[in-house]
Amino acid sequence: MSNGKESLSPSEMDPNDLPDVPAFQDEYTREYMQSTEQVKDGYYPLISKTNGFTLHFPEDMVVDDTSNAQPDELYESLIFHYEDNDIAAMDEFTIHYISPVSDIEWSKDYMNRRAGQELNFEKLEADYENQYIEVAEMKPDDSTLTLAALIWNDNDQQAQIFTNIICRKDIDKDECASLQDKEREKVIEVFKSIKFLDNKGK
Structure with a gap:
């Protein structure tokens, strides 16, 4: 028998009824979570504030409260990272969603300027039809690996992403x-899990 919880979004549910993981127990992150059903082991569906895209969100991460969306729904920044700040290797995602934007070379040049160097983008096979993804790597120092990604589709939707993987200070170079x-x-x-949605959120 239904108890009515199925129709509620995670942000409307009692935290005691939610999965006991940071993605749902953190109040701010909970606002972004689309469902309590895993998309795969350890990952849940997140939907952006602009309804511009979804992604598979790691259960042990939280959304930073500096994330924001513009009222016109054409721009959004989404920042997230592991909840445990003392983890051996910390991932810090910064996603900038922009729509409409059609000039990919302009976007790459903009990302080069943000990185302070020429990025060597390589194509990856996208998981969704009419979407494209290119990724570049850079190594600012021994403890940091940065992955830059440009994802776009035929609808002039785009995500520019910088993710830093930072080792804790006591971790040696090889480890x-x-x-x-x-x-x-x-x-x-x-x-690759990022999926752009149309203006109806589909």
């Missing part, structure tokens, strides 16, 4: 490189 290799795979999975 840090190994940790960053593992985190890189997770980061790419999140990139």
Whole structure:
């Protein structure tokens, strides 16, 4: 028998009825969560404030409260990271969603300027039809690996992403490189899970 909870969004539910993970127990992050049903092990669906895109959100991460969306729904910044600040390798995602924007070369040039260097973008196979993804890497220092991603579609929707994978200060260089290799795979999975929605949120 239905108890009415199925029709509620996670932000409307009693936290005691939600999964006991940071993505739902953090009040601000909860506002972004679309459902308590996992899309795959350890990941739940997140929908952006502009309704411009969804992604597979790691259960052990939280959305930073500096994230924001413009009232015209044409721009949004979404920032998220692991809740545990003392983790061996910390992932920090910064996603800028923009629509409409059609000049991909302008976007790459803009990302180059933000990075302070020429980024060597490489194409990846996208998981969704009519979407495209290119990723570049840079190593600002021994403890930081930065992944830059540009994702766009035929509808002039775009996401510009910078993700830093930062090792804790007490982690040595070799262990840090190994940790960053593992985190890189997770980061790419999140990139590829981004799905743009039309203006009806579909």
